[in-house]
Amino acid sequence: xxxxxxxxxxxxxxxxxxxxxxxxxxxxxxxxxxxxxxxxxxxxxxxxxxxxxxxxxxxxxxxxxxxxxxxxxxxxxxxxxxxxxxxxxxxxxxxxxxxxxxxxxxxxxxxxxxxxxxxxxxxxxxxxxxxxxxxxxxxxxxxxxxxxxxxxxxxxxxxxxxxxxxxxxxxxxxxxxxxxxxxxxxxxxxxxxxxxxxxxxxxxxxxxxxxxxxxxxxxxxxxxxxxxxxxxxxxxxxxxxxxxxxxxxxxxxxxxxxxxxxxxxxxxxxxxx
Amino acid sequence: xxxxxxxxxxxxxxxxxxxxxxxxxxxxxxxxxxxxxxxxxxxxxxxxxxxxxxxxxxxxxxxxxxxxxxxxxxxxxxxxxxxxxxxxxxxxxxxxxxxxxxxxxxxxxxxxxxxxxxxxxxxxxxxxxxxxxxxxxxxxxxxxxxxxxxxxxxxxxxxxxxxxxxxxxxxxxxxxxxxxxxxxxxxxxxxxxxxxxxxxxxxxxxxxxxxxxxxxxxxxxxxxxxxxxxxxxxxxxxxxxxxxxxxxxxxxxxxxxxxxxxxxxxxxxxxxx
Numbered sequence: 001x002x003x004x005x006x007x008x009x010x011x012x013x014x015x016x017x018x019x020x021x022x023x024x025x026x027x028x029x030x031x032x033x034x035x036x037x038x039x040x041x042x043x044x045x046x047x048x049x050x051x052x053x054x055x056x057x058x059x060x061x062x063x064x065x066x067x068x069x070x071x072x073x074x075x076x077x078x079x080x081x082x083x084x085x086x087x088x089x090x091x092x093x094x095x096x097x098x099x100x101x102x103x104x105x106x107x108x109x110x111x112x113x114x115x116x117x118x119x120x121x122x123x124x125x126x127x128x129x130x131x132x133x134x135x136x137x138x139x140x141x142x143x144x145x146x147x148x149x150x151x152x153x154x155x156x157x158x159x160x161x162x163x164x165x166x167x168x169x170x171x172x173x174x175x176x177x178x179x180x181x182x183x184x185x186x187x188x189x190x191x192x193x194x195x196x197x198x199x200x201x202x203x204x205x206x207x208x209x210x211x212x213x214x215x216x217x218x219x220x221x222x223x224x225x226x227x228x229x230x231x232x233x234x235x236x237x238x239x240x241x242x243x244x245x246x247x248x249x250x251x252x253x254x255x256x257x258x259x260x261x262x263x264x265x266x267x268x269x270x271x272x273x
Numbered sequence: 274x275x276x277x278x279x280x281x282x283x284x285x286x287x288x289x290x291x292x293x294x295x296x297x298x299x300x301x302x303x304x305x306x307x308x309x310x311x312x313x314x315x316x317x318x319x320x321x322x323x324x325x326x327x328x329x330x331x332x333x334x335x336x337x338x339x340x341x342x343x344x345x346x347x348x349x350x351x352x353x354x355x356x357x358x359x360x361x362x363x364x365x366x367x368x369x370x371x372x373x374x375x376x377x378x379x380x381x382x383x384x385x386x387x388x389x390x391x392x393x394x395x396x397x398x399x400x401x402x403x404x405x406x407x408x409x410x411x412x413x414x415x416x417x418x419x420x421x422x423x424x425x426x427x428x429x430x431x432x433x434x435x436x437x438x439x440x441x442x443x444x445x446x447x448x449x450x451x452x453x454x455x456x457x458x459x460x461x462x463x464x465x466x467x468x469x470x471x472x473x474x475x476x477x478x479x480x481x482x483x484x485x486x487x488x489x490x491x492x493x494x495x496x497x498x499x500x501x502x503x504x505x506x507x508x509x510x511x512x513x514x515x516x517x518x519x520x521x522x523x524x525x526x527x528x529x530x531x532x533x534x535x536x537x538x539x540x541x542x543x544x545x546x
Contacts, residue, residue: 150423245323
């Protein structure tokens with residue numbers, strides 16, 4: 001494996017760009033190939049078998065891009081399919097759930113952690129399992145928040161309605177007195193401020209994306225896969241973006257998340273993989 | 274074509290059951306094969322080319338079910354792909370947009386009609402085109418309401434938050450003084466009462482599903498395709514339901530819409546068509 005190859009990052013849609021953003025911050029010299037499955041988004045309420053099938057197709061596509069490691073930016077895929085995916089490719093595969101669980105377990109003082117995510121992520125119970133492996137004394141309180149993704153996509157990031165929805169979703173977690181809250185879906189960091197205001201300043205918000213990027217860095221270093229060729233790259237050489245639908249909608253969202261001028265995304269017929 | 278064959282009805286998901294319900298009411302002796310594309314739902318914000326591709330796959334599946342006519346229950350598919358679909362099958366294909374447009378044009382007194390629907394339905398401008406063909410003097414005011422589908426799916430059908438969202442979406446249409454409002458998405462009739470309260474009692478709500486069932490009846494009659502064999506059928510013989518994902522979630526939603534005990538849905542691998 002050539003250490004000058006790119007890192008593959010994929011998600012059900014464009015939310016995973018919040019993970020790509022952390023990877024770019026942690027590893028500013030690496031190349032990235034991003035894939036967002038905008039033709040079949042969202043994954044959150046779909047079944048485990050369908051999610052696994054979609055993820056295998058995306059892996060088959062990323063293989064054609066000669067990637068040296070893969071980041072599963074989607075919590076739902078990380079929850080349902082990560083172990084299967086590890087058997088499908090010869091390169092390291094990093095998910096978001098385990099790093100998120102680890103940092104939350106380290107952060108909690110009262111050993112009461114809240115997890116918010118899609119229906120699939122919550123149903124999988126994987127955050128709970130990983131945290132219990134670290135410390136079986138920690139209690140986990142979960143809540144699926146299916147309206148957060150469409151609210152973020154509607155652009156109502158600082159909106160009174162989004163706040164009201166958050167109040168309703170987060171009330172049971174507040175009541176349980178959690179001191180740590182895992183934002184278990186890539187869209188949620190985009191309304192981090194609002195979530196923080198609703199859950200209260202005493203609760204620590206965990207964005208698994210940050211810890212995922214750190215984990216990726218450790219894995220690449222251990223496998224001697226960090227890029228050694230220091231020739232500067234243009235943005236076009238460094239970052240390639242692919243989506244399965246509506247590439248013309250990509251840049252507006254991507255630039256709002258990444259804060260730099262991104263290249264256009266290319267469309268991939270993902271069903272063909 | 275055998276008049277004892279079933280009528281195919283399809284939608285991006287389960288919302289099209291509101292159309293199936295009207296077909297069942299209008300044609301209680303007919304057999305129905307329903308397909309809901311729950312593995313790729315929603316269609317509303319996806320591109321025309323992706324929608325057309327998905328619809329062609331569904332038609333290929335329905336052909337294997339030996340249907341005598343097809344109802345495109347999805348507004349987005351009706352808006353983007355109906356003419357293409359008509360060339361793909363030798364049986365009559367009825368969409369929801371034209372019947373909805375016709376009944377709205379007949380209903381308006383002040384010739385100001387509102388249309389609410391998905392981003393795709395609104396962008397296609399097809400309701401506007403059909404209404405203008407009937408009466409170019411009618412003015413159309415459109416508004417995409419992308420949060421209505423996830424709110425309905427969350428089960429918040431009579432909720433204060435749903436009401437607030439409706440108030441925001443419908444305010445510009447109220448301001449324009451429409452006297453007729455087309456519910457251009459199959460999920461919306463499920464919150465019909467709430468939409469009616471927000472837009473006001475003076476505005477007539479149009480559910481294209483009702484007129485679509487009437488249109489289907491006329492087409493079947495003209496083509497001599499109405500079922501003539503009057504042997505009574507069990508529910509299992511009469512109604513077959515297929516979905517591309519999560520068949521176990523089907524019955525709860527279906528029975529809330531159809532008000533009878535439905536058979537279980539079967540899973541179809543729609544990408545294979």
